[in-house]
Amino acid sequence: MTYIIILNYNGWKDTIECLNSLSCIQEDCKIVLIDNKSTDDSIDKLEKWIQNQKELSSNLIFIKSSENNGYAAGNNIGIKYVESQEDAQFIWILNNDTLIQEDTFKNLINCYKNLENENIALLGSKILNEDLTIQSVGFTTKQYSQKEIEVLSNVEVEHISGCSVFFRVKKIKEIGYIPEEYFLYYEETDWMKSIKQKGFKIFTCLSSQLIHKHAKSTGGIYSPFVIYYMTRNQILFNRKYLNSIEYYLFILKIINRNLLKIVFYSFKNLELSKSIFTGTIDGILNKKGKKEFF
Numbered sequence: 631m632t633y634i635i636i637l638n639y640n641g642w643k644d645t646i647e648c649l650n651s652l653s654c655i656q657e658d659c660k661i662v663l664i665d666n667k668s669t670d671d672s673i674d675k676l677e678k679w680i681q682n683q684k685e686l687s688s689n690l691i692f693i694k695s696s697e698n699n700g701y702a703a704g705n706n707i708g709i710k711y712v713e714s715q716e717d718a719q720f721i722w723i724l725n726n727d728t729l730i731q732e733d734t735f736k737n738l739i740n741c742y743k744n745l746e747n748e749n750i751a752l753l754g755s756k757i758l759n760e761d762l763t764i765q766s767v768g769f770t771t772k773q774y775s776q777k778e779i780e781v782l783s784n785v786e787v788e789h790i791s792g793c794s795v796f797f798r799v800k801k802i803k804e805i806g807y808i809p810e811e812y813f814l815y816y817e818e819t820d821w822m823k824s825i826k827q828k829g830f831k832i833f834t835c836l837s838s839q840l841i842h843k844h845a846k847s848t849g850g851i852y853s854p855f856v857i858y859y860m861t862r863n864q865i866l867f868n869r870k871y872l873n874s875i876e877y878y879l880f881i882l883k884i885i886n887r888n889l890l891k892i893v894f895y896s897f898k899n900l901e902l903s904k905s906i907f908t909g910t911i912d913g914i915l916n917k918k919g920k921k922e923f924f
Contacts, residue, residue, distance in 0.1 A: 632659040632720040632739065633799075635708035639665070639698065642672040644843065645726040646679050649686075654732045657739065659722075661690045662711055666704040667697055700813035700920060702821075709807060712799060721802075723795040729841040738796050741784055741835035751805050751830035752797050752822065754790025755838040765842055766791040768834040784833045789822035793842045805830065811918040815856070816863035823871060854905040858921060861888065861906050865913025881914065 634652065638645040645663070652661065665673050673694060680692060695707055705723055712718045720739065724730075734755060742753045757766040768787030795818075797805070805828065809820045822832055868880050888910045895903035912921070 631715075631717040632657070632722055632735075633662055633708075633712040633715065633718050634659055634722045634724055635662045635664070635705055635712070636724050636726050637664050637666055637701065637704045637708070638668065638672055638676065638726050639704070640668045640670045640672060641726050642668075642670070642675040642679075645672070645676065648724065648726050648728055648730075649679070651729040654730065655735045657736060659689070659735070661686070662693065662708045663690060664693045664695060664704050664708050666701075667695050698920075700810060700817070701815075702808035702810045702812065702817040706807045706810065709802060713802060718799045721797055721799055723792070725793040725842065727843040728793050729843075731839055731841075734838050734840050738794075738835050738838040741833075741838060742796055742798075745784065745831075745833055748833075749829065749831050750833055751801055751825050751828075752790060752795055752832045753784075754787070754796070754832070754834045755794035755840050756834060756836050757791045757793050757842045758839055760841055760843060762841075766793075767836065768832070782836055784835050784837075786831055786833050788826065788832070789819060790832055790834055791842070792818040794838070794840055804828065812859070812863045812866065813918075813920045814859045814863075816860075816867045820867055820870065852902070854901040857902055858905040858909040861909030862913040862917070862921075865910070866916065866918060869913075869916065884910065 636645065636648060649661070649663070652659075663676065665676065676692065680686065680690060683690070691711070693707060693711065695704060698704070708723075709721060712721050720742070722735070722738070738753060738755060742750065745753065754768055756764065759765045767785060768790045770785065770787040772785075805825045806821070809817050809824075811817075812820065825832065865881070865884060869877055872880055888906050891906050892903050895906065908921075
């Protein structure tokens with residue numbers, strides 16, 4: 631049995647669209663829907679939608695988190711729930727702002743089984759934009775041509791997009807849970823970095839395609855909220871994985887770059903300027919978790 635984990639935060643419309651797209655799945659699966667303490671009417675809207683889905687009622691588990699400790703913590707609630715289920719074999723973490731296609735899941739699970747002799751830990755999908763252009767096939771040092779992407783069934787990568795992450799439940803004991811100290815952004819990068827360091831492999835299944843919309847729950851990629859966490863967590867991540875000399879040189883580069891950004895945005899968007907400044911300071915001071923300022 632595969633358990634599909636979907637995390638919602640102030641995004642009930644996207645979440646319902648995502649859930650509706652799952653109706654094309656023919657294989658056995660269950661859905662674990664987690665509301666990460668939304669501040670809008672998400673819980674009410676989702677409960678009403680669930681009540682009208684009689685076929686899903688026995689295969690959908692709706693968990694309401696009592697607090698929002700970030701993306702990783704929310705997904706870890708789902709992972710720990712699935713671990714407790716005797717019939718659980720696979721976990722598929724799926725972003726709530728995605729839309730799957732008819733063969734997305736079937737190709738994903740078949741691809742994973744075919745790669746199990748390759749010491750695979752995680753498997754991702756080919757991520758498409760809404761206009762069906764390629765958004766991501768994972769991140770790798772090797773450059774693949776468009777022709778190769780169309781022909782190859784899978785590619786080994788350094789890390790995959792967090793929109794679609796598929797793995798065996800029994801792997802959790804070896805790869806661990808998603809790191810929660812970042813609150814938002816870089817948690818998956820850290821998780822996959824540590825997985826690779828343990829000797830496991832990560833692949834993208836190119837025949838498993840899904841559409842990823844850009845979520846609005848964080849206010850957009852240039853919101854002060856996003857900029858703060860991206861700025862701070864880049865520093866936290868590099869502190870963890872660089873040696874002392876590399877980290878020192880990195881910090882010098884980051885300070886110079888961010889000072890220019892702060893000056894630039896101070897004339898155009900003071901809130902962004904403050905976010906870059908605060909994120910830089912908090913990163914250097916090793917402050918982790920949720921920023922109550924927001």
